Amino acid sequence: MSPDGRDTTALAALDLVGPALAAAVGDDRWRAPSASLIAGGKSNLTFVLSSPAGEVILRRPPSGDLLPSAHDMGREVRVQRALADTAVPVPRILLTDDGTLTGTPFYVMERVRGLTIRDELPAGYASTPAAKTELADALVDTLADLHAVDAATVGLGDFGRPTGFLARQVRRWTGQWERSRTRDVPEVRRLAGLLAERVEAVGAGARTSIVHGDFRLDNCLMDPGDPATVNAVLDWEMATLGDPMTDIALLLLYWREPGDDVLPMVPALTRDPGFPSRAHLARRYAERAGVPLHDLAVYEAFAYFKFAVIVQGILARTAAGSMAGQQFEEAGAGVAGLAREGLARLGEQE
Known part of the structure; x- marks a missing residue:
């Protein structure tokens, strides 16, 4: 569930995204993933999708009316694909849709392991x-x-x-x-x-x-x-x-x-x-x-x-x-x- 009690499965459109992701990566274990909203997102909504195949990240705009030019999923996808072979580290794009599939533009990318550092450092990390x-x-x-x-x-x-x-x-x-x-x-x-x-x-x-x-x-x-x-x-x-x-x-x-x-x-x-x-x-x-x-x-x-x-x-x-x-x-x-x-x-x- 999302923090306001709404169904996270519905927000992430898992009944549609799961089969499309399975087809895109050639792995049927993605046909029925679960989703959790990553707390702290203040713009586009970011979900972790999980299945026996592992974890990936789904990004989509907030619900409701949006300001012009904001929350452009296609822009995010294009620049990350373009930078894939440069010195700038970016996650690999796995699936993208302009809204045709779910009614809302979204994309799915690999989950890169790393630390998101906000209010405090992990114990012993960068301690000097x-x-x-x-x-x-x-x-x-x-x-x-x-x-x-x-x-x-x-x-x-x-x-x-x-x-x-x-x-x-x-x-x-x-x-x-x-x-x-x-x-x-x-x-x-x-x-x-x-x-x-x-x-x-x-x-x-x-x-x-x-x-x-x-x-x-x-x-x-x-x-x-x-x-x-x-x-x-x-x-x-x-x-x-x-x-x-x-x-x-x-x-x-x-x-x-x-x-x-x-x-x-x-x-x-x-x-x-x-x-x-x-x-x-x-x-x-x-x-x-x-x-x-x-x-x-x-x-x-x-x-x-x-x-x-x-x-x-x-x-x-x-x-x-x-x-x-x-x-x-x-x-x-x-x-x-x-x-x-x-x-x-x-x-x-x-």
């Missing part, structure tokens, strides 16, 4: 400052490796519109805000206006790469035996071709430091002693990617704006009952706080 730095460096290096992939070579040359990317992103997320907001938040409105004024010049000479769109520690699976290894990068629903500086800025937002406020739905683990600073991550990225981080403060301000809109969207879907019973109402007060942090990055004070 040196090991914590290795973990951070592995994360940053994986992001830089993604940005180094030649999109055209892996079949993603038409995966997005990189020209004018940053300005278009500000417009897109401003539109998402207008569609999902339930009240006026002056800080968000002000931050959106300032970004609209500043990003044209900042983004004019930007690099172009494959962009993950939500790259963070808990969207990666870390190797259980080696904190210096990322076993898989997950959650590609916002991937595109664009400005890689948006990825590193968002990672820095997620990387909380001692004394930082706890952000809604963002693990605060990295505030603990021994983790390296955001400045370390930025230097490591610049060295690995071989690029200077010009105008980083503006990109960070955009990251806070984008995440404020994401939080508001989750709140709106939760209120509409589209998050399989998961509850995130406590995040409501954080939207204005996120916008204030973004304003601070621009040297603005409320």
Whole structure:
């Protein structure tokens, strides 16, 4: 059962998915799998499907009305297939459907073994400052490796519109805000206006790469035996071709430091002693990617704006009952706080 008591079998459409998966992988043991919802998913719904053949992962959008361009299953599938033979570790896609089979787009991928690290480290894992730095460096290096992939070579040359990317992103997320907001938040409105004024010049000479769109520690699976290894990068629903500086800025937002406020739905683990600073991550990225981080403060301000809109969207879907019973109402007060942090990055004070 899902957290709100709904039938997980129905949510995952197992009566239809099971036979299709069995046919796709050539193993009849998948004809009647069971499913469990992975707790903590705040966007697309993620299920573990189990059978005598093992375990795999099914991803599908939330139920209910969705914002335009959100929860694109085909996008996730395409980028993961394209990256399969690159230095970026991704799970292998086993089955995909555009909604014809079940009425809802979904895909099934292999289950990669690894640690999803959110609020605490497993006992004895990355227990020294040196090991914590290795973990951070592995994360940053994986992001830089993604940005180094030649999109055209892996079949993603038409995966997005990189020209004018940053300005278009500000417009897109401003539109998402207008569609999902339930009240006026002056800080968000002000931050959106300032970004609209500043990003044209900042983004004019930007690099172009494959962009993950939500790259963070808990969207990666870390190797259980080696904190210096990322076993898989997950959650590609916002991937595109664009400005890689948006990825590193968002990672820095997620990387909380001692004394930082706890952000809604963002693990605060990295505030603990021994983790390296955001400045370390930025230097490591610049060295690995071989690029200077010009105008980083503006990109960070955009990251806070984008995440404020994401939080508001989750709140709106939760209120509409589209998050399989998961509850995130406590995040409501954080939207204005996120916008204030973004304003601070621009040297603005409320």
